[in-house]
Amino acid sequence: MRIGLDLGGTKTSGILMNQNGEILARHRVESPRGDYNATLTMLRDMVTHLAGSKGDDIHVGIGIPGSISPATGLVKNANSTWLIGKPLLQDVTQVLGRPVRIANDADCFALSEAVDGAGAGYRTVFGVILGTGVGAGIVSNGALLNGPNAIAGEWGHNPLPWATAGSDPALPCYCGKSGCIETYLSGPGLAKHHAKTSEEIVPADTIALADSPKRKASLMLYASRLARALSHVINILDPDAIVLGGGLSGIHSLYQDVPALWGKYVFSDSVSTPLLRHMHGPDSGVRGAAWLWPA
Structure with a gap:
């Protein structure tokens, strides 16, 4: 058995x-929020609650909105800013007294869907989260x-391909640059x-209902942006499947509109x-964290 935690x-x-x-x-x-020591205590209490009387040999996987820097061993690129610069893996392992693995939450989503979700049976899966932020993970x-x-799949912080000033005005991104894919394809980005x-x-969830001509136009532009962004992924990685997750993955029209559009940008004759839409929904993150420990 294994425990999976999704630290949001x-x-x-x-x-x-x-x-x-x-x-x-x-x-x-x-x-x-904002309290690192309280976060460690919370993780310890959750593991104790989930493990119950099943023993200390249960391994723990944790998905975080960031990653562990291979250079320093500290958290970087985290939306939960109180984790940045902290030795989270070292501290959690010490607090729990059991083996722990940590990965980016988008990586956990991709792993879950690749192991036994929508991407099961495909060799290489690119798993995308379209939500408050935009991220991705790659499973091969x-x-x-x-x-x-430790940044494989950080596709949201590349510039939007084939952007034009008229239809794709650049907005500033929290990373310090502007025109990042995340600023167009995240929920807040769509709304802005x-x-x-x-x-x-x-x-964004109201726009997704597409109950007016202007909202339909925004969703078609969103599909165009997603098609352009994913065409770069196909050109570079050529994955066997792309799986969408996050709140905006529920826009049903994307699964027809985006493939109909991306052929214009992919360097191939077909x-x-x-x-694909995710299979495990909100469970994908915790399931993927648990799958950080293979069977």
């Missing part, structure tokens, strides 16, 4: 999972691709760009890459 900015979810991928127990609590032959800088073109200020 507002909520932290956890599961106890067996070797067959069956979830035996669940637990969810508020994340202690059942294993995560990490890379020497819709407001600039229609003067209608509404959240594109057979399937664009």
Whole structure:
């Protein structure tokens, strides 16, 4: 058995999972925003609750909104800024007194969907999260691709391909640059760009309903941007499948519109890459964290 934890900015979810991928127990609590020591205590208490009387030999995997720097061993690139610069892996391992592995939350999503989700049976899976932020993970032959800088799949912080000033005005990104893919394809990004073109200020999930011509136009532009962004992934990685997750993955039209558009940008005479919706929904993150320990 293994425990998977998804450390989010507002909520932290956890599961106890067996070797067959069956979830035996669940637990969810508020994340202690801004308090690193309280975060360690919360993780310890969650593991104690999930493990129960099943012993100390249960391994723990944790998904975080950032990554562990191979150069320093400290957390970097985390939206939960109180984790940045902290030796989280070292501290959690010491607090729990048991083996721990940590990965980026988008990597955990990709791993979950590749092992026994929508991407099961495909050799190379590119798993995308389209939510408050934009991230991705790469799984090849059942294993995560990490890379020497621990940034494999950080696709959201590349510039949007084939952007034009008229239809794709660049907005500043929290990373310090502007025009990043995340600023166009995240939920807040969709809402901001819709407001600039229609003067209608509404959240992304309202736009996704497409109940007006202006909202339909924004969704078609969103599909075009997603098609252009994913065409670069196909040109570089040529994955066997692309799986979408996160709140915006529920926009049903994307699965027809994006493949219909990306052929214009992919350097091939045809594109057979399937664009798939996630299978495990909100469980993908915790399941992937648990799968950081293979059976």
